[in-house]
Structure formats: C-alpha cells, structure tokens
Amino acid sequence: MSDPILTTTALEKRFTSGKGIIGKPTVIHAVNGVSLSVERGETFAIVGESGCGKSTLARLLLRLLEPTEGTVTYDGQDLTGLSAARMRKLRAEMQFIFQDPFSSLNPRMTVETIVGEPLLVHSTLSRKERRARVADLLTKVGLRPDHADRYPHEFSGGQRQRICVARALASGPKLLIGDEPVSALDVSVQAQIVNLLEDLKDDFGLTLIIIAHDLSVIRHMADRVAVMYLGEVVELAATEDLYSTPRHPYTRALLSAIPVPSPGGRGQIAHLGGDIPSPANPPPGCKFHTRCPHATEICRTTRPVLEEGTAHQTACHHWRDLPTLSEPAPTPERSPATAARFALWREHST
Numbered sequence: 001m002s003d004p005i006l007t008t009t010a011l012e013k014r015f016t017s018g019k020g021i022i023g024k025p026t027v028i029h030a031v032n033g034v035s036l037s038v039e040r041g042e043t044f045a046i047v048g049e050s051g052c053g054k055s056t057l058a059r060l061l062l063r064l065l066e067p068t069e070g071t072v073t074y075d076g077q078d079l080t081g082l083s084a085a086r087m088r089k090l091r092a093e094m095q096f097i098f099q100d101p102f103s104s105l106n107p108r109m110t111v112e113t114i115v116g117e118p119l120l121v122h123s124t125l126s127r128k129e130r131r132a133r134v135a136d137l138l139t140k141v142g143l144r145p146d147h148a149d150r151y152p153h154e155f156s157g158g159q160r161q162r163i164c165v166a167r168a169l170a171s172g173p174k175l176l177i178g179d180e181p182v183s184a185l186d187v188s189v190q191a192q193i194v195n196l197l198e199d200l201k202d203d204f205g206l207t208l209i210i211i212a213h214d215l216s217v218i219r220h221m222a223d224r225v226a227v228m229y230l231g232e233v234v235e236l237a238a239t240e241d242l243y244s245t246p247r248h249p250y251t252r253a254l255l256s257a258i259p260v261p262s263p264g265g266r267g268q269i270a271h272l273g274g275d276i277p278s279p280a281n282p283p284p285g286c287k288f289h290t291r292c293p294h295a296t297e298i299c300r301t302t303r304p305v306l307e308e309g310t311a312h313q314t315a316c317h318h319w320r321d322l323p324t325l326s327e328p329a330p331t332p333e334r335s336p337a338t339a340a341r342f343a344l345w346r347e348h349s350t
C-alpha cells in the first residue's frame with residue numbers, strides 16, 4: 001500500500017532576475033509543474049543534466065526555497081503553510097547533504113562542534129552526552145571517536161563527506177536529501193559513500209532522495225528514478241524498469257552515455273546532441289523537441305504530460321512508437337537547424 005512521506009503537487013519555481021534585452025525582467029523557469037510522491041523508506045533518485053532544476057527542486061522539497069506555485073506535503077502536512085517555528089522543528093526530520101564536502105564544513109570548527117551543532121538546536125543533551133553522541137555518530141559513518149577533536153582540513157574528501165553525513169544524522173532525520181553527494185569525490189571513494197548511505201538508510205530507517213547528473217551513480221542504489229529535463233519530470237519509473245525499458249528519448253540518451261562494457265550493449269542509441277535550451281526561454285510544446293531525433297509537429301506545439309496512475313510514467317507523445325533498443329535509430333524528422341546541430345555533433349562524437 002502506498003505510504004508517501006513526501007508529495008509535491010504542480011510544484012513551480014520561477015526566478016526573476018535583472019532586465020532582459022527589451023527592458024523586461026528575465027524569468028527563469030527552474031521547476032515547472034512537478035508532481036511526485038516519495039514513499040516512506042525508499043531511495044528516490046532525481047536525475048538530469050546540469051541546469052535542469054534538480055537542486056532547485058531539492059531545496060523546494062525541504063522548503064529551503066519558497067515555491068512560486070504548488071504544494072509540498074511532508075508526512076501529511078502542507079509545508080507551504082507552516083509557520084517558521086513549526087518548520088524549524090520539522091527541519092530536524094528533514095536533512096540535506098550538499099555536493100561539496102570542502103565548502104560545506106566550517107574550517108574553524110572542530111568535528112565535534114560541527115556534528116554536535118544540530119544536537120544543541122534539536123535536543124537538551126549535556127556536554128558529556130553530546131560528546132558521546134558525536135562519538136557514536138562518527139563511528140556509525142566509519143570514522144573514529146577521536147576524530148572529533150580535529151578540523152575539516154585534516155580529512156580527505158570522502159572523510160569530509162562522512163562528517164557531513166554524521167552532522168545530517170545528528171538531529172534524528174527521517175528524510176535525507178543528498179544533492180549530488182558523491183560527484184565531488186574521487187571515483188574510488190564514490191562507491192564507499194554510496195554504500196555508507198545505503199547501510200545508514202537501513203540502520204536509521206531513513207527515506208533517501210538522491211540527486212544525480214547521470215544515471216550511473218544511482219543504478220544500484222535507487223528504488224525509483226525521476227528523470228528531469230528543463231524543470232520537468234519526463235520519466236518516472238522503478239529503477240529496474242527505467243534501465244531495462246527506458247521510454248523517453250532523453251532517458252535513452254542519458255543511458256547511452258553510460259559506458260557499457262559488453263559489445264552487444266547500448267552502442268546503437270544516439271548520444272544527445274545540442275545544448276540544453278535556456279530555462280529563461282524554454283521551447284514550446286515538448287521542451288526536449290529541439291534535441292530529440294523523434295520529434296514531429298505535435299512535439300513542437302503540444303506539451304506532453306506525464307501519464308499519472310501507472311508505475312512507469314512518461315511524458316512523450318511518441319514513446320509507444322519508438323524502436324526497441326536493439327533496433328537501429330530511425331531517420332529523424334528534424335528542422336534544418338536541428339539537423340545541422342545533430343550532424344555537427346555526430347562529426348565530433350565519432
């Protein structure tokens with residue numbers, strides 16, 4: 001039975017900045033009509049290229065940003081209407097891990113102060129109890145209790161991210177959101193942090209939301225994946241379904257960007273050409289149509305909606321007609337500009 005811990009309804013965030021060329025402020029559509037539901041205890045991944053609105057969405061989920069429109073419901077409570085005091089209490093349950101463990105730790109504080117800070121805000125422990133709790137948290141994240149007396153610069157990137165995780169756990173969260181929690185780390189260390197998060201999820205009964213810019217990191221971790229493109233969720237499915245039968249051309253392109261060692265792998269799928277359009281001036285219709293090899297007239301004029309009510313949801317007019325992954329790519333119907341861009345891109349990618 002469905003037991004959502006977090007639900008969003010038609011969530012939107014528009015940023016207004018400066019003056020455009022004709023004197024009007026520029027409006028950036030960072031998140032555009034996102035409705036999704038995260039189940040208690042699952043690992044939910046949000047994936048997309050840089051600038052597609054993942055971080056903005058993550059911040060909206062914790063109300064670190066106010067939405068322009070739409071709602072976020074956490075554990076049955078509409079966050080958009082909560083007072084600052086109530087929100088402060090809830091923050092203990094909803095924690096954030098940032099991408100860069102180098103800049104997110106205060107260099108002048110000891111690890112004990114950093115990890116113990118949430119305990120000062122959210123609990124009434126004595127100094128001794130707090131120190132014991134910090135030692136316990138450090139052990140849980142794979143560090144030693146005596147690390148408490150050291151400063152962030154004395155640690156490697158992976159160890160610093162462990163400190164960030166310990167700090168996030170200190171207030172006893174139910175929900176942990178990691179904004180690209182491993183992408184600033186060496187590849188050799190990434191798996192260790194991914195494994196740590198998985199172990200902690202079970203130990204602490206957490207729900208995890210993981211933001212990533214490619215699909216490789218979250219494959220073995222996520223239960224479900226939402227793929228975002230220019231502020232919108234274009235495909236949402238159980239991880240296994242998404243990897244075995246990706247429907248949206250954008251998801252297929254993202255998957256094809258993951259190196260596959262076997263010769264019968266996904267080599268046939270065209271990699272993505274062209275740049276992501278500006279969210280200040282998004283294309284009409286399907287926002288992906290300017291880069292899509294399958295785009296037709298309807299894609300240029302009519303926005304496809306994510307089909308609700310099914311486990312595997314896709315926002316594409318043509319997903320049912322697309323070739324299966326082993327078939328050769330079709331001759332795409334493209335505008336001359338798109339065709340030129342694809343030709344250029346193919347030239348550089350072979």
Ligand SMILES: Nc1ncnc2c1ncn2[C@@H]1O[C@H](COP(=O)(O)OP(=O)(O)OP(=O)(O)O)[C@@H](O)[C@H]1O
Nearest residue numbers: 015017028030049050051052053054055056057279
């Ligand atoms: N405070 C802000 N003011 C104006 N524009 C913003 C602001 N924050 C984000 N944006 C814009 O909103 C869009 C989405 O940004 P966001 O950081 O959410 O994307 P992202 O997918 O997380 O990218 P990245 O992986 O590079 O962080 C971008 O075009 C970005 O420039």
